[in-house]
Amino acid sequence: MVGRIISGIIDKVVDSLLLKLMRDPYTENLFELVSTTMKVTPLNLMETVFRCEKGKAIGRPFGSTLHMSPWDELKFNPVYLHQLPTAEKQGIKTDITLGPAARKPLRLKIPIIITGMSYGGALSKKAKIALAKASTLAGTATNTGEGALLVEEREEAKHYIYQYHRGLWPHGNKEEFYRLADMIEIQVGQGAQAAASQSTPARNIDAEFREIYGLQRGEDMVIASRLKEVETPAQLENLVRRLKEETDGIPVAYKFGAGHYLEKEMDIAINAGVDVIVIDGAEAGSHAGQPLLSDDFGLPTLYAITRAADHLTRKGLKDKISLIASGGLLNPGHFLKAMALGADAVYIGTIAIMALVYTQFIETVPQEPPTELVLFTGKAKEELDVDLAAQSLANFLKSCVDEMVLGAQALGKESLADVSREDLVALTREAAEITGVDLGYRLHERDARNQIEPLKPLVAKQLIIEAERK
Known part of the structure; x- marks a missing residue:
C-alpha cells in the first residue's frame, strides 16, 4: 500500500517536471543549465564558483587539464x-x-x-x-x-x-x-x-x-x-x-x-x-x-x-x-x-x-x-x-x-x-614538424608541389611578364 502511494507521488512529480521542461520557453527552461554548462564546460563553471566564493586566486590540483603534447x-x-x-x-x-x-x-x-x-x-x-x-x-x-x-x-x-x-x-x-x-x-x-x-x-x-x-x-x-x-x-x-x-x-x-x-x-x-x-x-x-x-x-x-x-x-x-x-x-x-x-x-x-x-x-x-x-x-x-x-x-x-x-x-x-x-x-x-620525425604517409604529387619553397618575388614577376608576352 505504502509502496503504491510513493510510486504514485514519484510518477506525478516526474510528469510535472517533464511537462515543465517541454512547455517552458527555452530562456526560462531548467534545461538551460545543460546547454550553458556544455558551452562553459563543467570545469570553468566550478572554477567560476570558486572565484566568486573566495575572491582571490584559486589553486587547481595537479595542474592543467589540457593535453597539449601530441x-x-x-x-x-x-x-x-x-x-x-x-x-x-x-x-x-x-x-x-x-x-x-x-x-x-x-x-x-x-x-x-x-x-x-x-x-x-x-x-x-x-x-x-x-x-x-x-x-x-x-x-x-x-x-x-x-x-x-x-x-x-x-x-x-x-x-x-x-x-x-x-x-x-x-x-x-x-x-x-x-x-x-x-x-x-x-x-x-x-x-x-x-x-x-x-x-x-x-x-x-x-x-x-x-x-x-x-x-x-x-x-x-x-x-x-x-x-x-x-x-x-x-x-x-x-x-x-x-x-x-x-x-x-x-x-x-x-x-x-x-x-x-x-x-x-x-x-x-x-x-x-x-x-x-x-x-x-x-x-x-x-x-x-x-x-x-x-x-x-x-x-x-x-x-x-x-x-x-x-x-x-x-x-x-x-x-x-x-x-x-x-x-x-x-x-x-x-x-x-x-x-x-x-x-x-x-x-x-x-x-x-x-x-x-x-x-x-x-x-x-x-x-x-x-x-x-x-x-x-x-x-x-x-x-x-x-x-x-x-x-x-x-x-x-x-x-x-x-x-x-x-x-x-x-x-x-x-x-x-x-x-x-x-x-x-x-x-x-604538425607532429613531424615539431619533432623532426619522418612523416608516416607519402605526399601526393599535388601536395608535394605545395611544399615547394615559394618563388622569390622578382623571379615570380619575371615569369608573369614572360607569360604575358606569349
Missing part, C-alpha cells in the same frame, strides 16, 4: 627482417647514469624518477616516506621537492635528490641537508606555476611542520619568485661551483619551466657548469597551481624536450649533460617516446600519486577524494598505509619498465637508452 600522433616502428628484433628481452638494459661528467654520477636501475613534491607544502609525512620506499624498491630516486628535508624520507630512499629551492624558511638550502643527497637540483621555476611566488598560510602549519622548517608560530611558509642571491648568470655559476665543492662532486641539475626562451635558459645553465638539465613542460602538475599559470603559460613537454635535446646536440653536449623530461608524462608510451626524442630519463608526479593511493581510495570515497590520504592538509592522511602505498607505486614503476623493455625488444634495441627518433614515425605533419 604523444598519440607519434608511433614506434616495429622491426622484423630488414632489422631483427632483439632475441631475448632479459638482456635489455634499463639503467641510466645522470651527470656522466660529474665526479660522482648518479646511477639508477630505471629511467623513471619520482619528481619533487614537498612535505608540508603539498604532501604529508607518510606520503613522502611512501614515495621514498617505493623509489628504493624500484631502483630509482625520489626528490625532496620545494620543501624541507625529512630525516625519515632520507632514511628510506636509497637515492635522494635535494631540490635547492626558492623557499625563504630558515631550514632550507643548508649544506648539512644537501650533503646528504646523491644529486642537487637547482629549481628556478616549474611548468605548472612558472616562477610565481607561493605560500602556505600559518593556519595550515602545525608544530611539527614549524620545527622541520624552522618557522616561528604564526609565520607563513613562503616561496619567492626568485632564487635568493642568484639573479645573474655569474651568480648561478658561483652557486654551481660551490655546491660541487661542498658535496665532493655529486651532479648538480638545473630545473625550470619550459618556455620559448628555453635555449637561452639552457645556455646560462650550461655555462654555469651544470651536469643535468630538467625541462618541466606546461602539462606539469602541482598541489594547487593557479589555472592561468597552468593552462596559459609555458611550452608543452613534447615541444620542449625536442628543442632541448636538439640544442644539446648542436653544442656537442648530448653525452655530457643529462636531460630529464617532466610534465604530464603518464604511461610507458609517454616515457619511451620522451626518451626517443632525446631525454635520458623522465620525472613523474601526478601519476605517481595516483599509483600511491589507488589500492586505498575506498578509505575516502565517496565522501572525499582519494588525495585526502596523501595531502598534508588531507583529512585522511593518517589512514594511509605506507607500506601498501609504497608497494603499489613500486609495482607501477616495474610494470612500466617491463612494457618499455618489450617496446625496446620490438625495436631491436639492447638498451632503453638506444631508442631514438629514427624509431618513430609521425601521423600528422
